[in-house]
Amino acid sequence: MSNRYAIILAAGQGTRMKSKLYKVLHPVCGKPMVQHVVDQVQSLNINEIVAIVGHGAEAVKARLGENIKYALQPEQLGTAHAVLQSRDMLQGKEGVTLVVCGDTPLIKAETMEQLISHHEETNAKATILTAIAENPAGYGRIIRNESGFVEKIVEHKDATEEERTIPEINTGTYCFDNKALFEAIQQVSNDNVQGEYYLPDVIEILKNQGEAVSAYVTDSFEETLGVNDRVALAEAERIMRKRINELHMRNGVTLIDPDNTYLGADVTIGQDTVILPGTTITDGAVIGTECIIGPNSEISHCEIGDNTVIRQSAAFDSKIGSHVNIGPFAHIRPDSHIGDDVKIGNFVEIKKAVIGNGSKASHLSYIGDAEVGEDVNIGCGSITVNYDGKNKYLTKIEDGVFIGCNSNLVAPVTIGKGAYVAAGSTITEDVPGDALSIARARQVNKENYVEQLNFKK
Known part of the structure; x- marks a missing residue:
């Protein structure tokens, strides 16, 4: 030749x-x-x-x-x-x-x-x-x-x-x-x-x-087809998307609505994974077997294990394990590493954080610049306070910790293994293992105080 x-x-x-x-x-x-x-x-x-x-x-x-x-x-x-x-x-x-x-x-x-x-x-x-x-x-x-x-x-x-x-x-x-x-x-x-x-x-x-x-x-x-304008570009996108989607379906991936599923040319998806409508997966994302992704989810440059569910959420430049449940309306930001059997619930944002196996952040939380151990429960409304206006700091939450609802963990701070943080606490100092930490003002009830202010007629 x-x-x-x-x-x-x-x-x-x-x-x-x-x-x-x-x-x-x-x-x-x-x-x-x-x-x-x-x-x-x-x-x-x-x-x-x-x-x-x-x-x-x-x-x-x-x-x-x-x-x-x-x-x-x-x-x-x-x-x-x-x-x-x-x-x-x-x-x-x-x-x-x-x-x-x-x-x-x-x-x-x-x-x-x-x-x-x-x-x-x-x-x-x-x-x-x-x-x-x-x-x-x-x-x-x-x-x-x-x-x-x-x-x-x-x-x-x-x-x-x-x-x-x-x-x-x-x-x-x-x-x-x-x-x-x-x-x-x-x-x-x-x-x-x-x-x-x-x-x-x-x-x-x-x-x-x-x-x-x-x-x-x-x-x-x-x-x-030669692409010379935006009309031809859209036509090329349509044809290429159809070609890519058909390839994945023939390889054992279920696309519920191929016309409304957007897969990048370099994406890998395992068999028996189901992609629901409105989902975009791009930038070399690798998704395991038997996952459910979508509807209306965006996945970019992520590695995702088997049997993971991501509903109506976005994930970027991160690694997500197997048997993970994410969403709806969660945001996995770059450089996050989520272990196996983790739950990231609705309106939870994870950024540059490691979440250990079996841990949960079920709703309305921000976990940024953090190392979270295994079997940790992060209650509703909890936040790692990682930024002082100039620098970012690390929060460490060791295995088996329970973080009560509406807690603020002001970094740099470490919550020791098996510790409890009471709901509503603002933690500014390290918490020893197996300790209960309460950092909130004592409740005071003042009887008939509202009448003295003439709030009631």
Whole structure:
């Protein structure tokens, strides 16, 4: 098998997106569209991948990382000009070069592999990925000869009425003999209205040289969708979400309402887990088996064990154990580590805290910057007072502690193993193990005091 190279076109600003974010970095199902393309290309047997960057080059490089090479297109002068920027890396090498746009997030590795295989089988110098469009208006048409090879690509505006009836269109993805590509591309001119150098002109140059140009028809037109504005971005999101959701369902996950379930492209979910409507799971979250998530929950970058229930709650950048019950309306903030058999109830907020196995914070509490041991009960309305206006401090609650309702634990403070804190206490000093701590004013009842204030008529 010959050497294989790939060029990913990712230099455009994308003015039609009307955004400060560079076009190829706009996310589709939680992942930048160019990252979708790179991930698919990397799964092929490719020797070198070169991304052509321009607008937002540093941001694109930072997102894609160091596993691929980069060539800068300082001025966006067309697709042929973009490919030409990689000549120092690829020119003169034997092999096959795939050219794919960074704004086509739906294209699959299988389709690109089929394109390359077809190119090699037909011994063509160039092969175009084409598709059959129900409404081909606006697309370049593929004109084939009697042998099935491509005669030319005719842009819609230049096509005759007969040519406009052809449903086979150019998708903008190509495969070339690498040497032939870089020899022909230097002959491309910018003698057109836009004054740009277009990659399809390479096809015409190769044809004029008597070289064979082939085409491979993909059976999935939607894979070839290029994202140029927010409307197309939403369509790509819809298609990708459907693809991701179907994959999870076929792997044993129940989605009650797939049309209203939003799963990121890099999410892992175990068998027999049920995802209820309105739920969003993104950023590489890993969810175990037999969980129930939702409805209307948001999970991002979390690791969640088996048999855990999270209802109408949000969890971010945290680790949550097995047989945990969270919500409704709980908030698990970053850097939290919740053990097994824990209950985090309604309107409880956990932030940068460790909650030991079997512990409970059933309702209306804030647990921040804390180490909570096992089998601890935190009563309603209790708070770890972790912030003095300048610094954050740690609260330590050891195993078996009972925190009464409406207690304030003013950090830094330690509640010893097996201790009790009476309801309504404000604790400012360490509590020894097995002690009862009461920190509240003694109750005084003043008889008939209200009458003296004339509150009653």
